[in-house]
Amino acid sequence: MSLASALATGDVAELPNRRQEDWRWTDLRGALRALPPASPAGEAAAIGSGPFDGLTSDQIVFLNGRAQSETVIAVAEAAARTAALRWVSQTSNTAHGGKVRIVVAAGARLVLLESYEGRGEAYVADAVLEFELGEGASVERVVLAEDAADAISVSTATVALAPHARFAQTVLTSGAKRQRLETQVSHPGGGGELRLDGGYLIGGARHADLTTVVAHQGLDGRTEQLTKGAVAGAARGVFQGRIVVAEGADHTDARMGHHALILSDRAEVDAKPELEIYADDVACAHGNTVGALDEDALFYIRSRGVPEHEARALLTQAFVGEVVDRIEHEGARDAARAWVASHLEALA
Amino acid sequence: MSMLSVNNLHVRVGEAEIIRGLSLAVPAGEVHAIMGPNGAGKSTLSYTLAGRGGYEVTGGSATLNGEDLLALEPNERAAKGLFLSFQYPLEIPGVPGLTFIRTALNAQRKARGEAEISAPEFLKLARAEAAKLKIDFDMLKRPLNVGFSGGEKKRMEIFQMAMLSPHFLILDETDSGLDIDALKIVAEGVNALRGPDRAMLVITHYQRLLDYIRPDMVHVLAGGRIVASGGPELALELEAEGYDRFVKAAA
Numbered sequence: 001m002s003l004a005s006a007l008a009t010g011d012v013a014e015l016p017n018r019r020q021e022d023w024r025w026t027d028l029r030g031a032l033r034a035l036p037p038a039s040p041a042g043e044a045a046a047i048g049s050g051p052f053d054g055l056t057s058d059q060i061v062f063l064n065g066r067a068q069s070e071t072v073i074a075v076a077e078a079a080a081r082t083a084a085l086r087w088v089s090q091t092s093n094t095a096h097g098g099k100v101r102i103v104v105a106a107g108a109r110l111v112l113l114e115s116y117e118g119r120g121e122a123y124v125a126d127a128v129l130e131f132e133l134g135e136g137a138s139v140e141r142v143v144l145a146e147d148a149a150d151a152i153s154v155s156t157a158t159v160a161l162a163p164h165a166r167f168a169q170t171v172l173t174s175g176a177k178r179q180r181l182e183t184q185v186s187h188p189g190g191g192g193e194l195r196l197d198g199g200y201l202i203g204g205a206r207h208a209d210l211t212t213v214v215a216h217q218g219l220d221g222r223t224e225q226l227t228k229g230a231v232a233g234a235a236r237g238v239f240q241g242r243i244v245v246a247e248g249a250d251h252t253d254a255r256m257g258h259h260a261l262i263l264s265d266r267a268e269v270d271a272k273p274e275l276e277i278y279a280d281d282v283a284c285a286h287g288n289t290v291g292a293l294d295e296d297a298l299f300y301i302r303s304r305g306v307p308e309h310e311a312r313a314l315l316t317q318a319f320v321g322e323v324v325d326r327i328e329h330e331g332a333r334d335a336a337r338a339w340v341a342s343h344l345e346a347l348a
Numbered sequence: 349m350s351m352l353s354v355n356n357l358h359v360r361v362g363e364a365e366i367i368r369g370l371s372l373a374v375p376a377g378e379v380h381a382i383m384g385p386n387g388a389g390k391s392t393l394s395y396t397l398a399g400r401g402g403y404e405v406t407g408g409s410a411t412l413n414g415e416d417l418l419a420l421e422p423n424e425r426a427a428k429g430l431f432l433s434f435q436y437p438l439e440i441p442g443v444p445g446l447t448f449i450r451t452a453l454n455a456q457r458k459a460r461g462e463a464e465i466s467a468p469e470f471l472k473l474a475r476a477e478a479a480k481l482k483i484d485f486d487m488l489k490r491p492l493n494v495g496f497s498g499g500e501k502k503r504m505e506i507f508q509m510a511m512l513s514p515h516f517l518i519l520d521e522t523d524s525g526l527d528i529d530a531l532k533i534v535a536e537g538v539n540a541l542r543g544p545d546r547a548m549l550v551i552t553h554y555q556r557l558l559d560y561i562r563p564d565m566v567h568v569l570a571g572g573r574i575v576a577s578g579g580p581e582l583a584l585e586l587e588a589e590g591y592d593r594f595v596k597a598a599a
């Protein structure tokens with residue numbers, strides 16, 4: 001069951017629902033009584049600007065799920081590419097899905113600047129990404145997700161990592177009515193390195209679900225994960241992080257952290273960090289905290305002349321900033337910082 | 349007219365009344381010291397004047413330049429020129445010291461209807477003040493107070509004070525945790541801010557600080573009120589005799 005299969009078959013019973021353990025906090029079935037009609041093609045000339053404009057002219061656009069150019073983003077052996085991947089939903093009350101493959105050959109480098117851009121209302125959008133990395137390849141994926149407040153949006157990425165390859169990801173989102181941004185990684189070990197970071201800044205009645213599944217399958221793999229979120233209003237943040245270290249995947253080093261700030265009484269965070277370890281001699285750890293802003297720190301800042309809402313924004317920005325600081329591509333880091341700053345107002 | 353005027357102030361923290369009928373007047377241009385035993389209510393007084401939540405004023409008044417201080421938000425009090433150097437300065441992870449102070453300075457300026465300070469002007473000022481306080485400029489780029497020693501935090505308080513240039517200064521045990529060299533540097537920083545249009549309340553447990561920051565008056569706080577006031581010689585008396593006499597008087 002998945003949103004993609006529901007869209008393909010037109011069968012609402014295919015929608016993930018809360019009776020499934022992995023979807024209990026992101027009930028798509030409960031949010032959609034019927035599947036809306038298919039989205040129109042959209043107007044390519046009117047997609048407007050994206051959050052990474054100016055960083056690369058190499059743009060791959062999916063408009064209402066339809067590829068405007070290639071459906072495979074390929075980087076040849078030892079080559080380097082910086083590409084923007086834009087998922088634009090320029091429609092209302094309709095549904096669409098799209099799929100892209102990203103193939104990064106041995107020793108190649110890709111910086112993928114991905115954006116989810118909601119330009120309509122109450123759309124249902126599905127995105128599927130399949131990453132394949134060759135040995136020693138390197139990918140940095142930076143995602144800024146900006147869906148409409150009443151949209152339903154799911155993105156599912158699978159990543160096949162290779163020995164000595166590196167996949168580093170930062171997903172930042174402002175949520176939607178129901179939104180799930182999921183990443184599944186098969187990690188062969190062999191000196192492969194994985195970073196899966198995330199951040200959510202959600203207010204109003206929004207919902208954001210960052211789910212990751214990492215399967216360590218061989219010796220000597222590294223994974224580090226840091227997700228930070230801030231929820232305000234009646235928003236709901238979901239973090240599910242599962243790391244499975246298979247038998248024989250010895251010397252795996254995996255660290256997972258999820259930390260959330262709850263900024264209002266009605267806001268909610270559901271977190272499920274899981275480590276399943278079947279190997280020996282591993283270094284694995286996870287930390288999970290959910291709390292409010294430090295009142296003493298707030299008073300200290302206010303006592304210096306900063307109004308309360310600004311003091312709250314300053315502390316929230318600093319909190320989430322730790323994730324942004326880990327973005328390696330400088331231009332993307334600046335774009336992410338600006339994105340965070342622009343979303344603090346919605347939390348005030 | 350006094351710059352700071354506190355009249356028959358009563359403050360409750362939780363169930364307990366900590367400040368119990370405290371009166372105090374500090375005229376412009378003067379430095380007053382408040383001394384008293386641990387638990388006397390010195391920090392409670394300073395937090396109340398700065399507007400910390402949970403400090404419930406149940407009676408009396410406090411004015412700054414004739415304006416009701418207690419009706420203002422903490423940030424409004426700061427914009428009116430009040431500054432509290434905290435006994436225990438907070439750590440602010442993720443916010444570099446310079447960013448913190450520039451945010452505060454511009455917020456105060458905005459509240460007063462003044463223009464923002466330009467980046468070059470701010471940096472110039474910061475470099476000059478940091479040099480005076482022997483603060484390594486790189487330290488100001490680090491998250492404020494995070495991992496700093498007690499003495500470094502106190503020096504950062506005085507740096508913030510110098511940058512914000514307040515009119516009424518409350519120093520809550522700024523001397524604690526400082527060695528004698530640091531104490532001299534901090535005292536110089538404080539003395540540099542003395543002037544006819546400024547006033548200070550220097551809270552301390554020990555007389556030592558008052559050798560470097562000479563007060564015009566010394567008050568003894570015990571049991572939530574001022575139980576004795578006098579000239580600088582009162583501090584020496586306290587140093588010699590201890591607080592017992594005053595604690596008994598307050599009881």
Ligand SMILES: Nc1ncnc2c1ncn2[C@@H]1O[C@H](COP(=O)(O)OP(=O)(O)O)[C@@H](O)[C@H]1O
Nearest residue numbers: 361362366384385386387388389390391392393
């Ligand atoms: N947040 C608080 N909750 C309860 N009691 C407090 C609190 N802060 C201070 N007190 C009490 O108030 C009294 C005065 O404390 P304080 O003002 O810190 O004294 P000083 O600064 O003179 O040492 C003490 O008895 C202390 O235990």
Ligand SMILES: [Mg+2]
Nearest residue numbers: 390391435521
């Ligand atoms: Mg104290």
